[in-house]
Amino acid sequence: MLRPTVPSAIVPSTVAKYRAKTCSRATRRYGRSTTKKLPQDVNPKGVFACNELDLKEVQVYGFDYDYTLACYKPSMDYLLYNLGRDMLIQKYKYPEGIGNLEYKKDFAVRGLHYDIEKGLLLKLDSFLQIQFGTVYRGLHPVPDDEVLRLYKNRIIPIAYVEAPNKHSHDGPHRTKMVQLADLFSVPEMGLLCNVTEYFLRNHIDYHPEILFRDVKNSVQSCHPIMHGMVVQNVSEYLEQNQDLKRFFVRLKKANKKMFLVTNSPFHFVDIGMKFLVGDDWKDYFDVVIVQARKPKFFTEESRPLRIYDEVNKTQLWDRVTKLDKGAIYLEGTVKQLQDMTGWRGHQVLYFGDHPYSDLADVTLEHGWRTGAIIKELTHEISTLNNPKFKENANWLQMLTGLIEEHQDYEGPDVQTVLDEWIKERDKLRNEIKRVFNEQFGSVFRTYHNPTYFSRRLFRFADIYMSTITNLLEYSTHHTFYPRRGVMPHEYTSYFV
Numbered sequence: 001m002l003r004p005t006v007p008s009a010i011v012p013s014t015v016a017k018y019r020a021k022t023c024s025r026a027t028r029r030y031g032r033s034t035t036k037k038l039p040q041d042v043n044p045k046g047v048f049a050c051n052e053l054d055l056k057e058v059q060v061y062g063f064d065y066d067y068t069l070a071c072y073k074p075s076m077d078y079l080l081y082n083l084g085r086d087m088l089i090q091k092y093k094y095p096e097g098i099g100n101l102e103y104k105k106d107f108a109v110r111g112l113h114y115d116i117e118k119g120l121l122l123k124l125d126s127f128l129q130i131q132f133g134t135v136y137r138g139l140h141p142v143p144d145d146e147v148l149r150l151y152k153n154r155i156i157p158i159a160y161v162e163a164p165n166k167h168s169h170d171g172p173h174r175t176k177m178v179q180l181a182d183l184f185s186v187p188e189m190g191l192l193c194n195v196t197e198y199f200l201r202n203h204i205d206y207h208p209e210i211l212f213r214d215v216k217n218s219v220q221s222c223h224p225i226m227h228g229m230v231v232q233n234v235s236e237y238l239e240q241n242q243d244l245k246r247f248f249v250r251l252k253k254a255n256k257k258m259f260l261v262t263n264s265p266f267h268f269v270d271i272g273m274k275f276l277v278g279d280d281w282k283d284y285f286d287v288v289i290v291q292a293r294k295p296k297f298f299t300e301e302s303r304p305l306r307i308y309d310e311v312n313k314t315q316l317w318d319r320v321t322k323l324d325k326g327a328i329y330l331e332g333t334v335k336q337l338q339d340m341t342g343w344r345g346h347q348v349l350y351f352g353d354h355p356y357s358d359l360a361d362v363t364l365e366h367g368w369r370t371g372a373i374i375k376e377l378t379h380e381i382s383t384l385n386n387p388k389f390k391e392n393a394n395w396l397q398m399l400t401g402l403i404e405e406h407q408d409y410e411g412p413d414v415q416t417v418l419d420e421w422i423k424e425r426d427k428l429r430n431e432i433k434r435v436f437n438e439q440f441g442s443v444f445r446t447y448h449n450p451t452y453f454s455r456r457l458f459r460f461a462d463i464y465m466s467t468i469t470n471l472l473e474y475s476t477h478h479t480f481y482p483r484r485g486v487m488p489h490e491y492t493s494y495f496v
Helices: 010-022 024-030 074-090 096-100 144-151 185-201 208-221 223-232 244-253 266-276 334-341 355-365 377-384 387-406 414-434 452-460 468-473 488-494
Strands: 047-049 060-063 112-115 120-122 177-180 257-261 287-290 305-309 328-331 348-352 369-373 463-465
Touching (some): 047 468, 074 096, 074 185, 074 223, 096 185, 112 185, 120 185, 177 185, 185 208, 208 223, 244 257, 287 334, 348 355, 355 369, 355 452, 369 452, 377 387, 463 468
Parallel strands (some): 060 257, 257 287, 287 328, 348 369, 369 463
């Protein structure tokens, strides 16, 4: 097929025309007076719909605790990092020198994958493609050509990432990559990369999978210590939310049932909820279940519920045949919860921060409606609303369109101009990535695709928001409608 020939003058004049429409920078560069209107700001207190959800149908509101009702200050990340680092030295006899490694608060984002064979932290998109520039060994990026040598392809085979029939959570499956999908894993990733960097700099041989397991076990085994320290100084670690009690009051006035299912122990939840809501916090809940051991709570069928004795701080051996308001229960299963309450299907709306262990099984197996609390939305939306970001994002779209439309032309200087456009596009994409996070970019997208984390979030959550109290912006009979997404073959017919 012959490629069309175009005079070289046409291409520069076209870029001037498009750029003038796009942003004020274009006006300065090309002397045009017209500018393209930038998009409206995103509401930082918005609730965003992946699936249509009518709150009139919801009679029961369920909640996770950590990072759902209770959101933590950055001091929590430092605490978990420091406790995990010290545990590596004390329990696993790691070199004393790692005791000097300090937490880098803006290094990692959640949703990344760790390759336990190669010892790399990396970001995948929804098509299992590696985003170049986001593959790290220790604290340093791995060059793109080395990434291709290691993986032989930019696309990771699905068997490398997901075990068969594994849709909701990590388990005994032996995949070669592990996704770190909750906020407690962010300091864990920081510790993992810091220790890796220490080993590399000091020429210490190590096994990447052993290091990953040691770091993970160290951080997780420190949770009881963390619980004790938070209980002693709750305001140091927990963000106050003055609207939380008002939210609970409104649900009660609307005659909604409420329950709490959390993996955390009672004394930790009790102190936190008293700080957030008040001493009467249990009065708002019809059922409270602690130490639920999710996701097993949602997947197992024969684990008995137990009553927790608040006075003696112990578990009772009594058979649980009904769930009483004001009592505290632990362990159990979702089957028992549903059988004893009659709460089923679309009348239940459950909120959590983890797309897999909180939301996947209840929506896929039990038909509950689900809401995700994604704290990072605050930062992401603030970035989206920045005029400079909007300008760059709009120009990136237009520039990509220019390259696509003119790539098949031939003629003097055309390739030179196309190369300049491609170079500018690459520069813009990296600028846009770095404003979210210098190393890994946005939690929700790679350069142009949703991330693997986004893919699972959109699949398992009907709605998502930055904090639970964003729902106060909407009535208890509001219907959330997902926007009609434009598919690739529809784009031209919708946008001219």
